[in-house]
Amino acid sequence: MKDDDPILLPEDIADIIAILDGALYDRIDIKTTRFTLRVARSGSGWTQSWEHTAIGPEVESVVAPSADLKKVTAFVEKKGIFAVRSPLPGTFYRAPRPGAPAFVEMGDSVDANTVVGIIETMKLMNSVPAGVTGEIIEIIAENGTLVELNGILMRVRVQTDGK
Amino acid sequence: MIRRLFIANRGEIALRILRTARRMGIETVLGVSEVDRTSLPAKLADQIVTLGPSPSSQSYLNIERVVVAATHARADAIHPGYGFLSENSRFARAVLANGMIFVGPSPESLDAMGDKLMARSVAVAAGLLVVPGGEAADAQEARRRAADIGYPLLVKAVSGGGGRGMKRVDSAADIDEQVALATAEAQAVFGDPRIYLERYIARGRHVEVQLLGDGKRAIHLGTRDCSIQRRFQKLVEEAPAPGIPEERHDALRRAAVRLAESLKYSGAGTVEFLVDAETFDFYFLEMNARIQVEHPVTEMVTNLDLIEQQLLITDGQPLGLTQDDIAFNGHAIEVRINAEDWAADFRPSPGRVTRAAWPAGPGIRVDTHIESGGAVPPFYDSLVGKVIAFGANRTAAVSRMAAALNSLDIQGVATTAPMHQRILADLRFAAGAVDTRFFEGLARG
Numbered sequence: 277m278k279d280d281d282p283i284l285l286p287e288d289i290a291d292i293i294a295i296l297d298g299a300l301y302d303r304i305d306i307k308t309t310r311f312t313l314r315v316a317r318s319g320s321g322w323t324q325s326w327e328h329t330a331i332g333p334e335v336e337s338v339v340a341p342s343a344d345l346k347k348v349t350a351f352v353e354k355k356g357i358f359a360v361r362s363p364l365p366g367t368f369y370r371a372p373r374p375g376a377p378a379f380v381e382m383g384d385s386v387d388a389n390t391v392v393g394i395i396e397t398m399k400l401m402n403s404v405p406a407g408v409t410g411e412i413i414e415i416i417a418e419n420g421t422l423v424e425l426n427g428i429l430m431r432v433r434v435q436t437d438g439k
Numbered sequence: 440m441i442r443r444l445f446i447a448n449r450g451e452i453a454l455r456i457l458r459t460a461r462r463m464g465i466e467t468v469l470g471v472s473e474v475d476r477t478s479l480p481a482k483l484a485d486q487i488v489t490l491g492p493s494p495s496s497q498s499y500l501n502i503e504r505v506v507v508a509a510t511h512a513r514a515d516a517i518h519p520g521y522g523f524l525s526e527n528s529r530f531a532r533a534v535l536a537n538g539m540i541f542v543g544p545s546p547e548s549l550d551a552m553g554d555k556l557m558a559r560s561v562a563v564a565a566g567l568l569v570v571p572g573g574e575a576a577d578a579q580e581a582r583r584r585a586a587d588i589g590y591p592l593l594v595k596a597v598s599g600g601g602g603r604g605m606k607r608v609d610s611a612a613d614i615d616e617q618v619a620l621a622t623a624e625a626q627a628v629f630g631d632p633r634i635y636l637e638r639y640i641a642r643g644r645h646v647e648v649q650l651l652g653d654g655k656r657a658i659h660l661g662t663r664d665c666s667i668q669r670r671f672q673k674l675v676e677e678a679p680a681p682g683i684p685e686e687r688h689d690a691l692r693r694a695a696v697r698l699a700e701s702l703k704y705s706g707a708g709t710v711e712f713l714v715d716a717e718t719f720d721f722y723f724l725e726m727n728a729r730i731q732v733e734h735p736v737t738e739m740v741t742n743l744d745l746i747e748q749q750l751l752i753t754d755g756q757p758l759g760l761t762q763d764d765i766a767f768n769g770h771a772i773e774v775r776i777n778a779e780d781w782a783a784d785f786r787p788s789p790g791r792v793t794r795a796a797w798p799a800g801p802g803i804r805v806d807t808h809i810e811s812g813g814a815v816p817p818f819y820d821s822l823v824g825k826v827i828a829f830g831a832n833r834t835a836a837v838s839r840m841a842a843a844l845n846s847l848d849i850q851g852v853a854t855t856a857p858m859h860q861r862i863l864a865d866l867r868f869a870a871g872a873v874d875t876r877f878f879e880g881l882a883r884g
Contacts, residue, residue, distance in 0.1 A: 283461065283483060286804065293800055315799065318846035324799040327810050328482045364787060365817050367494070372623040373632045391616065394623055398787045398821045399603065401624040403616070 284311050289324050296322075358408040360430040362423045366397030370419040378419075380430075384412045392430055395423070410434040441465050441516040441540060441750060445509035446484070448520030449499060451808045451824060452730070453480040456518050459746040468512040470505055472498035474816045479808045488512050493818045499523045500630070502530045506537055516540035516753065518746075522820070525729040526553045526600065527630075542753045544706045544728045545654075551702060552726040555597050556635055562723040565701040567694055570713060570722045572637030581618045584636050585611065591641075594618055596625035597633035600727055602671030604628055607639055643713040644874050645673075646680045646721070648695035649737045650708045651748055653758040657699035659692045660737050660745075661767055663709075667862065669785070669878045674855070675862060676733035677772040678740045680714075681833055682872030687719040698726065707734075707749045716874040732775065732825070735806055739771035739829045770833040772840050774862075776807075777821040780853035789817040793851035798843035802829045802836075815852050823854065833871060837863065 292315050296304060303316035313326045362368065370378040370393050380392045386406035393404045406412075414431040417423050443466040446453050457467045457480060469484035474493040481487045488508040490498040498504065500523055509517050517534050519525035519542065528549035534541040543549070552558045559569045572588055574597070575581035585592055585608070594617055596604030604625040606617040618634060626632040645668065649660040664680035665673045680688070695710035709731050711724040734745045743765075752758060779785045792813045797805040807824025809815070815823055826843055830836030841863045847856050861881060867873050 283458075285458065289799055290801075314796075316796075318796075318798070319842065321798060321803070321842050321846050322800040323796040323846050323848065324805070325794065325796040325811050327812055328479055365789070366787075369623060369627075372619040373626040391619075394620070396624075396627055397817060398789070398819065399628055400787075401620050401627065403620060 284313060284326060284328070289313075289315060293322050356434050356436070357413070358410060358432045358434050359428045360392055360404065360406055360408075360432060362395055362417075362425060362427045362429055363404065364395050364397045364402055365425045365427075366395040366402075366423065368417045368419070368421055368423045368429060369394040369396065370415070380406075380412050380415075382412055382415060385435075386410060386412060386432060393417075404429065406430075406432060408432050408434055441753075443468060443512070443514045443516075444542075444750075445470065445505075445512055445514035445517045445539075446480070446520065447499065447505045447509070447517050448523055448525075449475050449478065449480065449808075449819065450822060451806045452520040452732075454483065454808045455806055456520060456746055457484055459744055460518075460750065463747060463750060465750070468509070468514050470499070470508045472818070474814065474818065477814070479810055479813060486512060493816060495523065495818060499819075502527070502533055505530070506533045509534070509539060510537055514539060516542055516750075518542040518749070519729065521727075521729050521732060526727070528553060540753055542706070542749055544652075544704055544708065548702050548704055549728050552708075552728045553598055553600075555595060555599060555725055558725055559723070561702065562698055562726075565694075565698045567698060567723040568721070570637045570640065570724070572635060574633070574635045575618065576633070578615055578618055581634070581636065582611070582614055585614050588636055588638050591639040593637045593639050594621040594634050595637060596621065596629055596631070597635055598629040598631035599625060600725060602668070602673070604634070605671045607671075640713055640715075640722075641876060642716045642874050644680070644716050644872070645711065645724075646683070646691060646714045647709050647711040647731075648692050649731075649734070649745075650695055650699045650704065650710065651745075651752065651758060651760065652699045652702075652704035652706065652708065653752055653756075654703050654705040656758065657696050657704055658758065658760060658762045658765060659696050660741050660743065660765060662688065662691060663733055663736055664872075665733060666873055666875050667868075667877050668875055673733065673775065674878065675772065675774050675859070675868075676736055677770065677833070677836070678736035679767065679770070680872075681770075683714070683719060687714075687721070691721055694721070694723075698723070702726075704728075706752055707745055716872070732822070733773055735804060735825065735827045736771040736773045739804065739827060740767050740769055741765055742768070769829055769831050770836045771827055771829045772833075772836045773825050773827045774840065774844070774859040775822055775855070776824045776826060776847070776849070776859070777855045778815045778823050778852045779821050779855055781855050781858040783853075785855075786853075787817070787821055788853035789815045789821075790852045791815070792823070792849060794848060795850075796846070796848040797824065798826060798846040800843075802839050803827070803843050804829070809849075823849070823852070837869060 524530040528546040662680040667675040804827040828840035
């Protein structure tokens with residue numbers, strides 16, 4: 277933005293409220309080329325809501341564009357095959373840290389509580405349990421890729437009783 | 440004199456820095472990830488530079504890209520905000536090596552405080568008490584160390600801070616999994632997988648002291664209480680810390696100043712203590728060598744602009760304030776509004792905010808980057824804004840906050856605002872001086 281463009285400051289909103297408070301108005305809508313602002317009474321207090329329009333000029337883009345969100349392919353669940361799904365949208369990790377062995381590999385036996393990976397969402401690590409007893413027969417989501425909520429991470433052949 | 444400031448951060452703190460810089464007549468350049476190109480800070484910055492793809496490892500956490508971007512933009516200083524690279528000494532050194540000012544302490548101070556094990560020894564040398572514990576280089580050592588300390592205990596990241604990468608372990612059965620998780624989180628968030636263990640003290644209060652130093656002397660800006668936490672993430676903060684006898688309060692502040700002066704600390708920093716809720720004995724936890732999320736409560740009771748102080752001190756000037764200049768007035772409370780569904784075990788709720796009506800009016804301050812139509816991307820932390828209420832005393836501040844939360848209306852993403860209403864209505868909170876177990880005892884939905 278340019279220096280002569282007004283920027284909406286918290287102090288401006290305080291001033292507007294001070295003016296409205298002495299009057300009978302319940303709300304005010306202000307629209308400029310740079311923002312729309314609504315200040316309204318709410319109970320004994322006030323609310324402010326705003327939207328800005330302008331975007332600052334960019335200096336220079338210094339790097340390559342991002343990879344597209346990796347979509348985990350849809351999978352029709354077959355009888356006896358269990359899909360381990362992501363409990364959250366986020367980044368999927370197969371190992372506790374780079375270079376470390378993966379939590380599980382193809383052919384590994386797991387039970388419901390076996391940790392098969394980690395989903396990082398909003399900087400928090402969430403372990404993903406297999407959720408079922410059986411054998412890992414397919415690893416679908418790759419390490420370090422983005423997965424969607426309920427995206428399929430792995431498939432497990434469910435162990436049935438007597439087997 | 441800083442003329443052109445590069446802001447290496449995003450969200451509300453990027454906007455917060457931008458506003459003070461602009462008021463001081465400093466031009467602002469904001470480094471943004473692709474998804475943040477249309478964020479409010481990007482709209483308001485004088486210029487923006489795209490750092491890279493949205494994941495923070497390829498943008499906000501990428502030292503080379505940030506330094507190259509700032510150099511391209513001909514910035515003469517970089518403000519790192521909090522989180523991301525703010526306490527990364529390799530970043531600070533890269534900034535200095537490229538002829539720019541790093542708005543923060545010296546790389547040596549960052550090293551001393553960034554490595555939490557080193558920080559513990561520095562604090563001990565300055566005469567402060569620490570919580571029993573120590574390093575655990577691998578699973579085996581973790582098990583051995585845990586047996587020495589006893590359960591419950593905490594697993595913490597050596598390069599951590601802000602509660603990230605921190606896990607509570609209640610029994611030996613869980614130590615391996617929790618150490619593995621903490622290691623992964625430490626690697627992903629801090630780029631350093633090392634962890635250490637510390638005894639868990641249940642009846643503790645989290646009290647911190649805000650400091651300003653210029654490398655020669657340091658002053659304090661009083662205490663903040665951040666005892667209301669969930670999984671070591673602060674939810675509510677207030678200044679000053681309530682219900683602490685003046686003599687102990689004073690001892691806390693003096694201990695913090697002593698540590699800062701022993702470090703020849705320059706800039707704004709915070710020393711965090713665990714305070715025994717009954718005896719008021721206190722133990723050093725860590726020092727955060729940066730501006731903190733909860734700095735506004737200190738600003739409200741001291742009438743100072745901490746970002747301005749950071750920019751002034753880093754500019755090579757000595758501290759313009761003495762301890763006698765600092766006057767404390769009233770009480771301030773901050774709540775963090777996160778895009779999380781607290782009714783669904785705090786499930787993250789990224790998405791588009793269709794309507795954002797924030798509270799306003801006398802004694803209310805809102806620090807946010809979220810406007811109506813604003814995006815909450817899944818790549819970063821879930822903070823969408825902070826509501827701060829000021830009052831002549833704590834009771835007045837609490838009642839103002841309660842009214843403000845009733846006015847707040849965020850739609851499109853779930854937020855923790857209903858949880859804060861519940862906290863504000865809790866009699867224990869009204870009484871003040873709660874310990875870190877407060878949240879566990881909070882009545883749900």
